[in-house]
Amino acid sequence: MSFHSIEQAPGRLNRSELAIPGSQPQMFEKAAKSDVDVIFLDLEDAVAPDEKEQARKNVIEALNDIDWNTKTMSVRINGLDTHYMYRDVVDLVEQAGERLDLIMIPKVGTASDVYALDMLVTQIEDAMGHKKRIGFEHIIETALGMQNVSEIAAASKRNESLHFGVADYAASTRARSTIIGGVNPHYAVLTDPAEDGGRGVHWGDMWHYALSRMVVAARANGLRPIDGPFGDFSDPDGYRAAARRAAALGCEGKWAIHPSQIALANEVMSPSASEVDRAQRILSAMAEAEANGKGAVSLDGRLIDYASIRQAEVLVQKALQIGA
Known part of the structure; x- marks a missing residue:
């Protein structure tokens, strides 16, 4: 390990994160009773310009009056390039x-964006005498944000998570896509011709590089990487596949833009019983090996060593967190 230690963000359970428009208060109570880990009440893309002010009032009233139980509560403010942003932050x-745990900041482009919000939030908290410090969630959804993702991730002690905003990212990079979070049949390769002249088509994941780069920046700074939306909420299999891809890359959560996606996210982003069982057996086997002066041992026909311990500990700790 490097001599440089990584300070971890607060260990919030963040398997599923539900988006609720601030202009639709009739949805708040149902969201509060759901099984989602994190809720973000949206003041940005899901709210029309002439509804911004009322949505802000709705969100403030809901945060104060609704019993959200132990859910982590976030609000997505409007962008720094709009005149809505400062009032969003001040009033919230x-x-x-x-009651506000997190502020979700859209279209973060530079570390200076984070610094500006940090300064404003700090001044308000100090003036109000708030003891709790609000954390930041950053949506990486522009080419500029992806270029500067490492600096953004390290820009504030308030930072807790990075989120991949696939739709705006596609628009920013001018990708030929109008879907949200799905695959594209044009991102494919052809095999060489077979003996009969036929050629196979292999689709690829056009978001792999961007999501992987964001995961690395998040983990290198102790933050939670979260995959963003999957637009077709009538396709649970497609959602599961996207979530599994994100989990395989290191994400620990995914957005839900519809209540039906909450259970899917919780399912995919939770270690299975068999995974937890194997992790516990790895820890037991390594403890026995260490007691016998060994640094590696065979388990189920495979080599395990101290790196295996670190992998197993992650799974066991996640299972304990979910159980709690």
């Missing part, structure tokens, strides 16, 4: 800061 932190 002044009037609902004691």
